[in-house]
Amino acid sequence: MEIDLDKIRTFFSADRFAAEAGIVIDSVREDQVECSMEITGKHRNAGGAVQGGAIFTLADLTFAVHSNLELVCGVDKGITVGQSCSISFLKSTRGRRLIAQSVCLSRGKNISVYRITIRDDLGALIAEMHGNGFTTAKR
Numbered sequence: 001m002e003i004d005l006d007k008i009r010t011f012f013s014a015d016r017f018a019a020e021a022g023i024v025i026d027s028v029r030e031d032q033v034e035c036s037m038e039i040t041g042k043h044r045n046a047g048g049a050v051q052g053g054a055i056f057t058l059a060d061l062t063f064a065v066h067s068n069l070e071l072v073c074g075v076d077k078g079i080t081v082g083q084s085c086s087i088s089f090l091k092s093t094r095g096r097r098l099i100a101q102s103v104c105l106s107r108g109k110n111i112s113v114y115r116i117t118i119r120d121d122l123g124a125l126i127a128e129m130h131g132n133g134f135t136t137a138k139r
Contacts (some may be wrong), residue, residue, distance in 0.1 A: 001073050003110045004027050008065060011072045013080040018061040021054060024067055026099075033102040039093065049092045055127050056087055059116040062100040069113055079135040080112060087129040093099040095120030 007023050021043070026034045033060060037043070038100070043054040060082065065072075067080040097120055105113040112133040118126045 001030060001057075001070060002074060003030070003069070007093045008072050009067070012061065012065060015061060015069040018057055021057050023058055023061050025061075028065065028069065030069065031103065033062055033069075033095070034099060035062040035065065036097055036099045038097050039095070047097070050126075052087075052089055055089065055098065055118055058098055058100045058127070059087060059118055059127065059129040060085070060131070062116050063114050063129070063133070066102040066104065067131070067133040068116055072082065076138050078096070078138050080135045083132045083134040085129055085131040087127055089127045091124055091126055093120040093122075093124065093126050094126070095122040097121040098126060105130075 005028055008028055011026060014023050021037060023035055023037045037134045039050055043050050045051040068079050071079055098120055100118045102116045105115055108111050111118050114131045116129040116131060120126055
């Protein structure tokens with residue numbers, strides 16, 4: 001499969017919530033996707049920490065990019081949507097940027113499982129998400 005980063009970025013620019021959050025698709029390979037987000041005031045909760053929803057949104061977009069690579073790159077296998085996920089918030093960040101990396105643990109005809117780790121720019125492990133995807137019928 002030929003990966004076209006510009007085509008992937010264009011496709012996911014339609015994800016307006018993630019775009020408004022400032023999430024950037026940094027790198028894409030078949031075996032790993034990396035997205036990041038600069039932390040700004042809009043990402044903080046009332047206590048001053050990064051809001052869990054902001055961290056989840058970063059993980060969720062990274063999952064979406066990885067699980068839909070084939071579709072975006074021209075192989076119509078149907079779109080993969082999140083079926084369920086579990087996220088564990090492990091530590092508050094002291095960094096200025098969050099980086100999410102996705103790896104595929106299992107991919108079948110319709111069901112797939114991905115692990116997304118979120119670290120800050122200081123190297124601390126902030127959260128980990130497991131996302132289960134369901135691939136719908138061809139569009």
